[in-house]
Amino acid sequence: ESPLEFSFVFTLQDYLKSRHPELFYKRLEARNSPLVENTVPMIKQVLKHDILLSYPFESMAPFLRFLDEASRDPQVISIKMTLYRVAKNSKVVKSLIRAAENGKDVTVLVELRARFDEENNIAWSKQLESAGCHVIYGLSELKVHSKLCLVTYRTDEGIQYLTQIGTGNYNEKTxxxxxxxxxxxxEHAFGEEANELFTHLCLGETDHNANLLLVAPHCMISKIFEKIDEQIKLAKAGKPAYVGFKCNAVTSKKMIEKLVEASQAGVKIQLIVRGICCIIPGIKGYTENIHVISIVGRYLEHSRIYIFGDKNPEVYISSADLMTRNLERRVEVGAPIHDPRIKKTILNMFDIMLHDNVKASRLLNDGTYKRVKNKQEKINSQEYFFKKKV
Known part of the structure; x- marks a missing residue:
């Protein structure tokens, strides 16, 4: 008897705010990233060092400022971007339109099959085309789910690439x-590979030869398996071996089989999976080295993290969940984290989420979830990240 369409709740929310404030969360303000200087142009900062933004704990404003600067800077030659979901009143799209109007070469791949956002994406596509942007309407057989932006910048030394890679959509609301x-x-190698990927997408193809980046559907799952195999080899040699994933779902049969193989070899595996997880942990002789938790809190856990190695681990962020559709039937991009400060931040965040004992549930070996409760200090990881820098 439930209604199928729930958009009326937004109206109800506005109605209740002044009448029943006790029904609402206390407002939490996103802080500025410690890696960003508010008085220095974003392009100059990105040219100097890598920057990571962690939403919603840190504001999206620095990225929006970066894109706005790129749309106006006379040294910017081109902007290339993939769009999957954008806000109704998108500042991102407005910056792309401004860039085209300022004479820059703007290429935008708009995925028209983004579920529930088809109409919005079509409307924005028409505006982008009218402004002079080169709009590509996805690929015929594959959804383009990657979150990728490439700015080509002219300097006295030559061409410089500024690359943005994300785990989530270019949507100010979400x-x-x-x-x-x-x-x-x-980092030039990032830009070169991102440029190569955009070249393939413009030709209606996918990239088979990425070296630095993980790019689905052709060279993501195979490279993840290579990383896991390295840990299996270490475990068999009696050395510490570790794999950690944070994602929305684990449903890929191939990935599950590889994780089982790693567990049987003695690799310690920790998974933070918000939604569907089709691997049962803690089965002796099979998945006894696999531990799975799910965090469901005030904010939707959407970031994807891949970690390989116990000491000085390799860390990636990605747009892809460990699902067959993401790894084998979509265009997805994962990127290694090279900056030591940023790597440390992500590893610290992963560790804090593993210690969440307020909003976390553990997946048991009978397929049920049990809320994590212990006598340790209470940690609600989402609230923690708002209040404390990591």
Missing amino acids: SKLYTDFCLMTS
Whole structure:
């Protein structure tokens, strides 16, 4: 008897705010990233060092400022971007339109099959085209789910790439509701591979040869398996071996089989999976080295983290969940974290989430979840990240 369409709740929310404030969460303000200087142009900062934004704990404003600067800067030659979901009154799209109007070469891949956002995406596509942007309407057989932006910048030394890779959409509204990462870097190898990927997408193809980046559907799952195999080899040699994933779902049969193999070899595996998880942990001789928790709190856990190694681990952020559709039937991008400060931040966040004993539930070996309760200090990881820097 429930209604199928729930948009009326937004109206109800506005009605109740002044009448029943006790029904609402206390407002939490996103802080400025410690890696960002508010008085210095974003492009100059990205050219100097990598920047990570962690939504909703940190504001999306620095990325919006970066894109706005790129739309106006005479040294910017081109902007290339993938759009999956954007806000109704999108500042991102407005910056792209401004860039085209300022004579920059703007290429935008708009995924028209973004569920529930088809109409919104079509409307924005028409505006982008009218402004002179080159709009690509996805690929015929694959959804483009990657979160990728490439700015080509002319300097006295030559061409410089500024690349942004994220785990979530370019949507100002969801950046306040979903936990996500946004990495901005001027590392040339990132830019070269991102440029190569955009070249393939413009030709209606996918990239088979990425070296630094993880790019689905052709060279993501295979590279993840290579990383896991390295840990299996270490475990068999009696050395510490570790794999950690944070994602929305684990349903890929191939991935599950590989994780089982790693567990049987003695690799310690920790999974933070918000939603569906089709691997049962803690079965002796099978998945006894796999531990799974789910965090369901005020904000939707949406960021994806891949960790390989016990000491000095490799850390990636990605747009892809461990699902067959993401790893084998979509265009997804994962990126390694090279900046030591940023790597430390992500590893600390992962560790704090593993110690959440307020909003976390543990998946048991009978397939049921049990809320994590212990005598340790109470940690609600989402609230923790708002109040404390990591």
